[in-house]
Amino acid sequence: MLALVAVIIIARLAADRLNVPYTIVLTVCGLIYAGLPGPNLRLEPHLVLLLIIPPLLYSAARRSSLLAIRANWRPIASLSVVLVLLTALAVGALVSLVIPDISFAAGTVLGAAVAPSDPVAALSIGSRAGMPPRLVALIGGEGLLNDATALTTLQVAVAAAVGGGFSLAYATWKFVASAVGGLLIGLAIGYLLRLGRHVLRDPLVANTASLATPFLAYLAGEEAHVSGVLAVVIAGLMAGHDPPSGESGASRLQTSAVWRLVDFLLEGFVFLLIGQQLPAVLRGLGNEPPGRTVAAIAVTLVTVLTVRPLWLFLTQIVPGWFGWRLGDSAPTLNGREVTALTWAGTRGVITLAAIFTVPTMLDNHRPFPDRDLLLLCAYMVVLVTLVGQGLTFGPLLRRLGLRINEAEAVQVRNDARLASIAAAREAVDDMQVEEGLPRAIADALRGALTHRADRLRARISLLEESEADDGWSSELEMAVRAQHRLIAAQREELVRWRDSGRLPDESLRQMQRELDHEERTLPTPPQ
Secondary structure (H helix, E strand, C coil), X not given: CHHHHHHHHHHHHHHHHHCCCHHHHHHHHHHHHHCCCCCCCCCCHHHHHHHHHHHHHHHHHHHCCHHHHHHCHHHHHHHHHHHHHHHHHHHHHHHHHHCCCCCHHHHHHHHHHHCCCCHHHHHHHHHHHCCCHHHHHHHHHHHHHHHHHHHHHHHHHHHHHHHHCCCXXXXXXXXXXXXXXXXXXXXXXXXHHHHHCCCCCCHHHHHHHHHHHHHHHHHHHHHCCCCHHHHHHHHHHHHHHCCHHHCCHHHHHHHHHHHHHHXXXXXXXXXXXXXXXXXXXXXXXXXXXXXXXXXXXHHHHHHHHHHHHXXXXXXXXXXXXXXXXXXXXXCCCCHHHHXXXXXXXXXXXXXXXXXXXXXXXCCCCCECCCHHHHHHHHHHHHHHHHHHHHHHHHHHHHHHCCCCCHHHHHHHHHHHHHHXXXXXHHHHHHHHHHCCCCHHHHHHHHHHHHHHHHHHHHHHHHHHHCCCCCCCCHHHHHHHHHHHHHHHHHHHHHHHHHHCCXXXXXXXXXXXXXXXXHHHCCCCCCC
């Protein structure tokens, strides 16, 4: 474990230095390690689905925008439900057509595993490239909801492949019951958390409850034989959308910091684990004819890489030709956005975890037909999309010109801060009238608010005067760097006070936190 942590840290530092996605560096490190003598970590699907997927999904859901998902629910539903089903069925049909001795059910098992995209790599790359908010919402919303569709489809396909037969009515009922049950359990747990926020105000207790929530939601869903994955997502969306009034600021800051650390370690472990699975995937292919293996891999890859752009073309570009809209708040995507969304369909650990859940032996003690070949096909889809599309996604976004104007985003935040200051001034007036707040205290509070508002207006004026393409003028950049420098000077002086014995360590830490919070409100100047 110490070696894994060391590799994760080194890979992150190397990726930053090379300006490449660290998820790709980790996957390549896992591949290199897999070729070295010695033991490899084997992916245990049930442990991955229980211990890794729930916290990663919950954290992603907490960071997601429920309002953005609601505004774009039609394309998100199209990608996370319809596209997953179409991909699974298309892979099943074409694999069974090209290789007749693989049944349609077995091919659909493979299709269900490779159908869901994993947005971790795409979003981490997109955030560095400044991807527009709507694309972030679409990619994140798809990644949150498509796992439940894929895993339910996989269960039905496995049952059909092992001889249980296929019933469209049963499959439809299974899918609807699983989705509705997961939704209800997620809502129930999210509501309980909302009620408990007024009690769990201690930061340590609140943080512990937050870490336990994804496992509670997943286990509750699995025990009820519905989608535990969907329960986790719904609970996370509610936790991220709840108003802050019931939670202390200290709890919120600590919880956010802990979840960032959990994400970093789990994502690093996941991508290292992906690379290390190559020996396990190749081990069972001993007597497999090369031509059959190549054909199966090629058909799977071509289908996965073709169905997604075709579906996006039919649902986004074609309606735009006729002026159709997918709702008042969700216009169809343009060609550049469709291209980016197509390239964001990387596959990840959920694909490997799903395909590894396929049983090795059937109830009649016969091996599952072509299980090892299905494993290899799924693994190659993950490797090609993760490394190939992941490495080129950032340059593609820059080539397409899909980048948010950071200065505009900063200006929106400053406008919101001014509105909040105005609300605070009204609150001071109300307290003076209704609660008899002394005039001296009220004037001091208004003065502090006015000073803060003046600083924000000065920053906004610099943004408005900027003529640079990215919104950064030399004056704005100089002002921001000067503010960072002033905060650094204050930190150094506080440390000198501590070192001279005039300031206790606990007071130093508290004042450093104050400066840290002030620094977080500043925009990050261009490198």
